[in-house]
Amino acid sequence: MKEAFCTYEQALKLKVLGFDWECYEFWDLDFCTDGIPMKIRKTRSKPKVCVVSERNSMLERMGSPLITAPTLACAQKWIRDIKRLSVQVSFNPGKEDWYCCIVNMDSSYNIFSKFGYMSYEKALSEGISEALKRIESSQTSSILFRHSGKCNICGKQSDTLIPIATEELVCPECIKSNKFYRKTNDETPIVT
Secondary structure, three states, X not given: OHHHEOXXXXXXXXXXXXXXXXXXXXXXXXXXXXXXXXXXEOOOOOOEEXXXXXXXXXXXXXXXXOEXXXXXXXXXXXXXXXXXEEEEEEEEOOOOEEEEEEEEOOOOEEEEEEEEEOOHHHHXXXXXXXXXXXXXXXXXXXXXXXXXXXXXXXXXXXXXXXXXXXOOXXXXXXXXXXXXXXXXXXXXXXXX
16 A cells, blocks of 8 residues: 555655644654555654554654654645645546646646546655645745736736746736647646
């Protein structure tokens, strides 16, 4: 069940971004040589394998080197509920593969899409990684949730810029006139 959990890198990034939900699995690099999260609880004598629910904040207070290992579904829900990005995965029947997209829930626009995944879990994991990258960059540059500035298409100043999949900020007038319309590598529209 390796693919059911966030990778160590994803779990670490989630923790840095404020993820503090209860989880039953933990990452401990001393015991996770195969990449599968272990159910570990720190005791006075030695780590033991057991089922226990903890949060990152509780583990830090205990001085534990462990971090929570959320499932992909838990990370997806946290990103949606807390960061207002919807990571969506769908099957592409024409090509018999999966694709993922990320929708900014404040603007209702697709800010990322990618095709060609051979499994649902791989598409979801990649979508989560991309969402975490965008959340992390938005905290330093405010690009993701920025609502005012210069439109990347027409250059006009606007108070309601909308981020689109090409990472450009577009004003509502350019969206209405379809000036922003671009195609991805596989010829599917970014925003319809």
